[in-house]
Amino acid sequence: MTQPAGDGAGPLALLAGGGDFPVELTRILVGRGESLFVAALEGVADPVSFPGADVRMLRLGQVGSLLDELQRRSIRDVVMLGGLPRPSFGALRPELATLKYLPYFARAFRGGDDHLLSRVVRFFEHHGFRVHGPADIAPELAAPVGPLGTRQATEAQRELFLRGFSLLDALSPFDVGQAAILADHRVVAIEAAEGTDAMIERVADLVARRRLRLDKRDGVLVKAPKTGQDLRVDMPAIGPQTLHNVAQAGLAGIALKAGQVLVGDRAGLGRLADELGLFIEGVA
């Protein structure tokens, strides 16, 4: 995982999906004075969100055009970041230059999301590109070690979230468990296919229906990647909405595996945590 800017490598391409993370990464790289080409995904990324970068909008079905453009620009280093729509294979509307790659991606689509992402990485590597993780390019995008805001976890909360990280570790061999919620001295929710937000909502619902009792300083969300998860294309992430949901559910805070969970704008998230009365903390 070399940093292309650090060792005299060439220019970098950001394949940008939706959301704030690709925008934040662009801000960081442009701020460093790096030359950046952004291939922004039509329908989810907004071309005006990447000031200082060279932007081109592309559809998912324009892989052929993308490869041509990257070659023309002598770009060998790519980073992929941002939310993707859940595409159906039929909705790709492939251009002519992409048709020859379709059998490759057709196989990838059959295997589900994770498989699709690792296929995409291998596709670019097969074509001679280096695929970098966003946190390798810009470590400040990920949770640091320590609190992001001014609040810190209590000893009891720390004990609870360390138990949560052990739980996620134990789940890793089963390729599941990016997040869990612990409260009332026990594990109250474990994330699988439903996603983090749905899991938080479930806990809020249990509290509302008095199936679960939360004390004021009780309840932590823990989040970490699965072992073996490809952090180049599939980093777990939290954002402002996660904090709002956690506060809404009445939890006390959030613990993240430092360096391995995307937070985007650290300072902004820390301020929001302070406003909401939450701790949010990266754990080594």
Add this chain to the structure above:
Amino acid sequence: MTQPAGDGAGPLALLAGGGDFPVELTRILVGRGESLFVAALEGVADPVSFPGADVRMLRLGQVGSLLDELQRRSIRDVVMLGGLPRPSFGALRPELATLKYLPYFARAFRGGDDHLLSRVVRFFEHHGFRVHGPADIAPELAAPVGPLGTRQATEAQRELFLRGFSLLDALSPFDVGQAAILADHRVVAIEAAEGTDAMIERVADLVARRRLRLDKRDGVLVKAPKTGQDLRVDMPAIGPQTLHNVAQAGLAGIALKAGQVLVGDRAGLGRLADELGLFIEGVA
């Protein structure tokens, strides 16, 4: 875990909560010609549901009366079975003879459900009773090894549910994970505080919203006790509603830890599984 009827022990008392399980246990014991006293919990158990047994209705607050009654009948062996309401301590309406035990149970209430159950066991043991597990008294109440209906799991389904049991084993040290759902080659849901039915509903919802794709013969529910769970008072259980929910969610079947999950009427459950097109199977 002696069977009181087998070794010349005295008469047995069933402390019956709600649902079909205590009724089924009574049917089995009366069928064996055993003498049975049923202390049925007011509000959840129906006194006419225990033909052949000697029934008395009691409130949760009448522990004192219960102990007196058991002593009068020279009963030293008890089994507890059936659903309990989630009592608030204030709603107990304790009788005079129970007041002296209140401090004991007040401590138990503060610790949550599991703690409460183990307190209840210790309370009866402290007063000289033997507390038996329902499956020790009547093994036919629990899942046998092998299918309950005529359908059997395919090799692919078997591979999936064995992985599920390994997952539940891995969760056990964290005192969580009585059930999980695996489908589409992965773990799609893990039960924590929400309970099995809510977990099944979540998967049904993911399928309905096309967040999860289930093939016709895909998807298994696995259920097992946690390691260290006291099977005398806290056995995991499934019933007809679980089967209906599983069928509704589009899953293929259910795998249960044999001997350790209550099923009640095995034959009836097997017939229902056949009707619904599910496999249901106990696994050693």
